[in-house]
Amino acid sequence: MKRFLKTYLEKPELAGVAFLVLLTIAFQIRSGGVFLNAANLQGILGLLPEVALVAIGVTLLMICGEFDLSVGSVFALTPMSMAVLLEAGWPFVPAIAVGLCVAMAIGFVNGVLTVKFAIPSFITTLGMLFVARSITVVISGGFPPLLPTGAIPKWLFVTYVGPGDMFRVSFLWFVAIAIGVSLLLSRTNFGNWVRATGGFLPAAESMGIPTKRVKIACFMLCSLLAGFAGTLQVMRLGAPLPSIGEGLELQAVAAAVIGGTALTGGIGTILGGIIGATLIRVIDNGLVLSQVDANWFKMALGALTVFAVILNAWLRKKAKSIKVETGK
């Protein structure tokens, strides 16, 4: 029993789940039952994949012990690259492929700069935040290209599906990717290397794990997911704005942290990051429904981030204090 309790208290995503349940109840009451009705859930689930995919990548990278502040810019650059090519008459598949390759290339550069020069990824990706945003504005030519009508297979990405049109196809992409990355982290040897690399780098190195390559791969995956998320948003909106995704990098870090990912690496789960991202969407939506001034959103997000970390630290301490014998 003790062991069982301890195991649960140790789950890093527990604080996030607790907040999610509390807030859902609070908003449901405040909004007079509107919060959980079909139309509103449709709104939440329709937008969730975009933030959550970014959060998945950022969470994975943070578990590996690194940061990516450039995800918001990659979120804009990837669909902008695709749109520019579509406008130039390219077909959809090569255009999106090039866009996603641009995203991966940025992740590769972030990773290589970080591991080869042994500088904090906070710095390399801060630089990339500006560089990628700048490129986005430059290639947009100042005013955004319109996505040619009919150029995009909307049915594959953004049309509503499911019972009562509950969610967009993008939600299915998100679920599939979330499961895929979770399994990658928890069930494969690569996931083991990611956790070891972020958990204690000298041990990972002395056991012969190619830690540099592991990190670069995580940077690339993180960028790829951010680029794909931005592409989903642009397909939903119908036009690539060069300013989308601003501030998203910090929301993604907040999501990861709310979900129990440690800034020091090694600790965290993909599910936690998703729960964090869901919480952010829920707050955004719930505040609007409760007719609270929308400017309180950042305040709520900030407070939640700090409280979630405090609660998590407290839960972990509680778990530690539950003594279960390690020997016998």
Added chain:
Amino acid sequence: MTAQPIIQVKDLHKWYSGVHALKGVTLDFHPNETVGLVGDNGAGKSTLINILSGIQAPSGGGITFEGRPVSFKGPRDAMEAGIETIYQYNSMVPTMSIARNMFIGREPLRWGIGGIGVLDTKKMAEESVRAIADVDLHLRSPDALVGELSGGQRQGVAIARAMHFKSKVMILDEPTNHLAVKETQKVLGFVQSLKGLGITGIFISHNIHHVFECCDRMVAMARGEVVLDKRVEDTNMDEILDVL
């Protein structure tokens, strides 16, 4: 000693931009022998074993393993040859479970492509339980986090791991630092048991008493050179303190 040495170190040099950390070290390690390596801080002990375990490359000289010249490109090469190294802190990830730590970098896979694949977690759990029991360490669950173990238990798991992968040479770099007296005794016990298992041991310590307690041969290093190399029964405390 008539048997061929398992490791021969010949005229090994190591420069760290300006620091001559190893100045021509020549040393043989024989099968089934436990060698104690002592010396002050900065004598070059860690540098020597880092080269033997593939973490660093020598600047000059060479190593033969079982008679063949080898040049390890990384720790994996050394591990595959059969050299396992246990460090004071470095060999375990505290945020991961015992079972996961046992197999870091050498995970059994159910299936995989290009070296990446799905972990055989059942095999990992079973084999880690067996490996830990084999070194006479009793732990409740292979799922416990290494961070929850005491320092001595961690070294026990590291030793179990080295045994599990059938190492021929086990190098222990100051494994007893920061351990309580009882735990130190336990680790020294492990070192003594290596002989019975047919494993060559290289035990680094700055506590000379410990080396006398569990080694067959004493090698002392100072300022990047070997200054004494004798069987323990042919030397004593004073002589060693004298050369250091």
